[in-house]
Structure formats: structure tokens, C-alpha cells
Amino acid sequence: MRFQTQLVPARLIRRYKRFLADCRFEDGREVTAHCANPGSMMGLADPGTKIWLEPNEDPRKKLRYGWRLVDHENGHFTGVDTALPNRALRTALEAREIAELSAYDTVRPEVKYGTNSRVDFLLAAPGLPDAYVEVKSVTLCREPGLAEFPDSVTARGTKHLAELAKVAAAGHRAVLVYLVQRTDCGRFAVAADIDPAYAAACAAARVAGVETLCIGTDISPTSITLARRLDVVDPHGTGPFAASALHSG
Structure with a gap:
């Protein structure tokens, strides 16, 4: 965009x-x-x-x-604009550019769910379980090439993970999208040392069936667009735990 x-x-x-x-x-x-x-x-x-x-x-x-x-x-x-990832992802979802979510034909933003929460996007399509999609903007880089989230303690982010875990347990799809707003990173990890509670909630959410997607961006003073996949590693950077790519078709 x-x-x-x-x-x-x-x-x-x-x-x-x-x-x-x-x-x-x-x-x-x-x-x-x-x-x-x-x-x-x-x-x-x-x-x-x-x-x-x-x-x-x-x-x-x-x-x-x-x-x-x-x-x-x-x-x-x-x-650095944390509102931009939602706008960019909505455009990509509506154009069916995210391979893992391209089967959904209805995209609804800011839908109430859980306990006093709103999911960033609720996706629906005939014959498919609803997909609850949360988006996180990633801007932290402390090690060359490695993007991290969060950059501070985030009780709100931890709550969202718990809500997504409940959604997955109820038989729906729950998807956490990390959108990395940096062009100098090819890997992503949860910053467990910054927020151990968030890291623990991430681990619990994965066990519950929450999907993790990580998408990089191309950025210039004229535009920001979704781009390459980023490898997702564990909090210590020792191995992959999930990854995502843009739909290439």
C-alpha cells in the first residue's frame, strides 16, 4: 500500500x-x-x-x-505506525494473497469475541471453520537479522493469546500473524527475556492449536507492501517452530 x-x-x-x-x-x-x-x-x-x-x-x-x-x-x-499492519493485511486477505487463508471469501474487521476483546479479523467461508486472526506489528531488532516481539511487557498481547487458545479449543481456526515492519530481518523470535509471561502464553497457544504466521515487508518512503516469508525460531534462536509465506499463485 x-x-x-x-x-x-x-x-x-x-x-x-x-x-x-x-x-x-x-x-x-x-x-x-x-x-x-x-x-x-x-x-x-x-x-x-x-x-x-x-x-x-x-x-x-x-x-x-x-x-x-x-x-x-x-x-x-x-x-513505526502500528496501525499500518492491519490495513496492509486486510488488503492482502481480501485479495486472497495469504496462502494459508486464501480460501476465505468474507473478511470482517474488529469483531467482538472472548472477554471484552475484539479480534482483528474474522474470516468465513461456506464449509470452513471460522478463522480468528490477530495481527502484531514487529519492529524490534537486537541481533542482526533477527526480529523480535514484544519490545515491552504486553498484558494485552498475553490476553489475546489466551483468547485465541479458547477459540482453537472450540474448533475454530485461530491465527496469530506477526507482521515484521523491518527490511533488515530474515528471522523472527519471541522476546522471552522481555516478557516471560507472553512467551509462556505463546507456548500454551501453540499446544492449543493456534497457528503462527510471520510475514515480512518491503518498505520505502513511497510504500509498504507484504513480501517474503520469515523463518520463525524458538525464543533462544535454536530451531524453527512455524513459518508462513505469501500466496504465489
Whole structure:
């Protein structure tokens, strides 16, 4: 999917209050941009980092710029907008581009399920069990080539895993999609040292029948698109436990 307006390069001055970022354009002008990422953004928010901002003219928005990308200045990018993976995956699901889910012809976003939860997507098709799909945006990289999730303790993510496990036990399909918004990673692992409870919930969910898919992205200052498969390894990086690929047909 293409960005709605042309991105503008800048340098990060500081990120604060989670959703705000002071930035400096190449001409010296300074602005405050919206940071659509509630996570720790470990390794992505150092002062002086080259970033890309998306301008907007929406009078309903208080801030005229949104922080979209980190430019690692080595040909690689990271997408920092945590809302983008859902939009990109919805487009791919509706186009039946995800091989494991291509048989489903109905895609419903934000459907209530479990205990005060909403699943990102509920997929349906005649003769098939419903598929409950949760999406997680992955931006953390502490070891070259290895993407990790989460980048901070996530009680919400742990709850989602428990809900998916119940869905699987009830005879439906439960699918957790890790969408890696980095172009410099070819593997993925759960960051068990950051959130042991989440890692334990992942293990329990796999036993319960929850499927794990991991999809990489191609990123540039003009667009972000779903791309290659990423190998998924165990939390210690010693072996594969699942993987996914885009439908090639």
C-alpha cells in the first residue's frame, strides 16, 4: 500500500509521552509529529535518527505530521505506525494473497469475541471453520537479522493469546500473524527475556492449536507492501517452530 501523501525526511529530536515526537526538517524547521506507536520503540527513537514524516491537511487532526518510517541509512527501513499492519493485511486477505487463508471469501474487521476483546479479523467461508486472526506489528531488532516481539511487557498481547487458545479449543481456526515492519530481518523470535509471561502464553497457544504466521515487508518512503516469508525460531534462536509465506499463485 502506498502512503497517501509524499513523505518528508527529518531528524528525530526526541520522542515523548509515547505519541509525540519533536523533529527537525533538513531546512532547520522544527515540528511535533504524531507517533502512532505505544510500544517502547527500542532502538528506533534515538535522537538524531533519520525518519520520514507524512504530512496531512486534515483539520480534525491537531498535528500536521505523522511519523511513519525510520531510515537506517544503509538501504533498510523500519515502519513505526502500528496501525499500518492491519490495513496492509486486510488488503492482502481480501485479495486472497495469504496462502494459508486464501480460501476465505468474507473478511470482517474488529469483531467482538472472548472477554471484552475484539479480534482483528474474522474470516468465513461456506464449509470452513471460522478463522480468528490477530495481527502484531514487529519492529524490534537486537541481533542482526533477527526480529523480535514484544519490545515491552504486553498484558494485552498475553490476553489475546489466551483468547485465541479458547477459540482453537472450540474448533475454530485461530491465527496469530506477526507482521515484521523491518527490511533488515530474515528471522523472527519471541522476546522471552522481555516478557516471560507472553512467551509462556505463546507456548500454551501453540499446544492449543493456534497457528503462527510471520510475514515480512518491503518498505520505502513511497510504500509498504507484504513480501517474503520469515523463518520463525524458538525464543533462544535454536530451531524453527512455524513459518508462513505469501500466496504465489
